[in-house]
Amino acid sequence: MSIDPLYLWQHVLKILSNELNNDMSFNTVLKPTRLAALEADTAIVEVPNDFIKSVIEKRYLNLIKDIFSSVLKQNINVVINVNPEGFGSEVLPDDSISLNEVSETKTLAEDTTPSLNQKYTFDTFVVGNSNRFAHAASQAVAQAPAKAYNPFFIYGGVGLGKTHLMHAIGHYILQQDPTCKVVYLSSEKFTNELINSIRDDKNVEFRNKYRTIDVLLIDDIQFIAGKERTQEEFFHTFNALHDANKQLVISSDRPPKEIPTLEERLRSRFEWGLITDIQPPDFETRIAILQKKAMMENLIVPNDVINFIATKIETNIRELEGALIRVVAYSSLTDCPIDIGLAEQVLKDILPDGKPKQVTSKQIVEEVGSYFSISPEEFKSKKRTKDLAFARQVAMYLCCELTDLSLPKIGEEFGGRDHTTVIHARDKITRDIQEDSQLSNAVESLKKKILYS
Numbered sequence: 468m469s470i471d472p473l474y475l476w477q478h479v480l481k482i483l484s485n486e487l488n489n490d491m492s493f494n495t496v497l498k499p500t501r502l503a504a505l506e507a508d509t510a511i512v513e514v515p516n517d518f519i520k521s522v523i524e525k526r527y528l529n530l531i532k533d534i535f536s537s538v539l540k541q542n543i544n545v546v547i548n549v550n551p552e553g554f555g556s557e558v559l560p561d562d563s564i565s566l567n568e569v570s571e572t573k574t575l576a577e578d579t580t581p582s583l584n585q586k587y588t589f590d591t592f593v594v595g596n597s598n599r600f601a602h603a604a605s606q607a608v609a610q611a612p613a614k615a616y617n618p619f620f621i622y623g624g625v626g627l628g629k630t631h632l633m634h635a636i637g638h639y640i641l642q643q644d645p646t647c648k649v650v651y652l653s654s655e656k657f658t659n660e661l662i663n664s665i666r667d668d669k670n671v672e673f674r675n676k677y678r679t680i681d682v683l684l685i686d687d688i689q690f691i692a693g694k695e696r697t698q699e700e701f702f703h704t705f706n707a708l709h710d711a712n713k714q715l716v717i718s719s720d721r722p723p724k725e726i727p728t729l730e731e732r733l734r735s736r737f738e739w740g741l742i743t744d745i746q747p748p749d750f751e752t753r754i755a756i757l758q759k760k761a762m763m764e765n766l767i768v769p770n771d772v773i774n775f776i777a778t779k780i781e782t783n784i785r786e787l788e789g790a791l792i793r794v795v796a797y798s799s800l801t802d803c804p805i806d807i808g809l810a811e812q813v814l815k816d817i818l819p820d821g822k823p824k825q826v827t828s829k830q831i832v833e834e835v836g837s838y839f840s841i842s843p844e845e846f847k848s849k850k851r852t853k854d855l856a857f858a859r860q861v862a863m864y865l866c867c868e869l870t871d872l873s874l875p876k877i878g879e880e881f882g883g884r885d886h887t888t889v890i891h892a893r894d895k896i897t898r899d900i901q902e903d904s905q906l907s908n909a910v911e912s913l914k915k916k917i918l919y920s
């Protein structure tokens with residue numbers, strides 16, 4: 468059995484898009500491409516014209532090679548060939564634009580049609596205990612936009628299906644009414660467009676674009692925390708849409724009240740409607756997701772291998788899918804049958820002996836810092852503001868839990884604090900976790916991030 472090049476290429480592009488942080492040139496240069504063949508150790512990628520070929524070769528070739536090599540666990544050469552056939556007319560014409568203009572090709576007026584992933588529908592979403600409520604609420608919103616719950620706020624850890632549900636809502640609404648103006652975007656893109664509109668003096672255009680739509684699906688809202696001007700603009704967009712009875716769907720990696728430096732007026736608005744969370748899937752749901760993915764992609768994978776993957780990867784559905792692809796791709800490249808031995812071999816580096824990797828205090832400080840929007844230096848500083856002191860205690864607690872460092876050593880890592888401070892932090896957070904389920908979830912997801920990413 469061989470892996471479908473289309474499927475493999477989509478997977479590579481997804482990783483690439485994440486690596487490039489949704490860089491605007493992605494849609495212009497990298498999307499109109501396809502994997503024509505994967506022969507031995509060479510991937511042949513087809514592009515519509517010489518211009519795109521030269522941009523990819525100059526900017527992205529090494530990254531693409533790295534991604535292929537890591538997905539397929541062997542060195543892969545990548546060759547870019549020009550083949551205009553079958554790419555359609557929407558592709559950027561050859562030489563129509565210079566290399567340094569690539570990231571400027573999208574205008575504000577453009578792109579109000581949502582870029583919804585065709586695969587992210589309610590039909591392809593596997594429902595389990597961890598996401599049942601979020602799924603039911605999403606369906607209610609899709610069936611009665613702006614009537615059921617407005618705004619609708621979904622939160623949960625990385626790769627657990629928030630974007631999938633948002634797209635499913637968008638698809639459903641468009642099926643019922645294709646004239647409906649549905650816009651999906653990340654809060655980062657909203658911020659970038661706002662910045663561009665200020666730079667290009669196109670504020671009015673920006674406002675018109677976002678205040679005249681019927682359904683706004685905005686992903687990863689936590690990124691607007693601390694960005695005053697974006698919050699201000701989003702506040703007005705929110706009000707304009709809500710007042711006009713338009714649906715807002717918002718996602719985040721945490722509930723509104725845990726987003727630091729989010730303005731109170733926005734926080735309270737996010738709490739007007741329904742807030743729902745998605746938890747990591749249980750074992751049965753992980754199995755069901757893997758079986759569904761295998762079925763959708765026509766992959767034949769033995770049950771014991773599915774069980775093996777579902778046992779090993781517990782928290783992130785994106786990683787679950789990635790592991791399945793790796794195993795199938797490796798088997799098709801090496802002509803070896805898919806069995807547990809092969810799966811173990813292929814997934815070895817992401818599952819080191821099943822034991823969690825060695826954790827350092829630096830990693831803990833980085834993850835906790837990114838969660839609370841605090842820089843690593845601040846953890847060491849003498850400052851004791853409430854938020855900082857709390858984040859520091861969480862980081863100290865995690866150092867006690869996840870590293871072999873002694874208490875004095877942990878104190879040292881946090882700006883030379885005494886070991887009794889570390890004991891106090893450890894005991895306090897242990898108590899807080901027992902009393903506060905949201906904190907408990909947050910600490911659990913931080914632990915998983917530190918241990919497995």
Ligand SMILES: Nc1ncnc2c1ncn2[C@@H]1O[C@H](COP(=O)(O)OP(=O)(O)OP(=O)(O)O)[C@@H](O)[C@H]1O
Pocket residue numbers: 587591592593594598623624625626627628629630631632687720756784785788
């Ligand atoms: N319940 C599910 N059934 C089927 N596939 C799922 C389910 N949940 C997530 N997935 C798949 O897992 C992958 C990651 O999901 P998605 O991108 O929606 O996660 P996310 O929560 O938005 O993550 P992030 O926080 O990184 O943005 C997608 O390919 C999605 O289709």
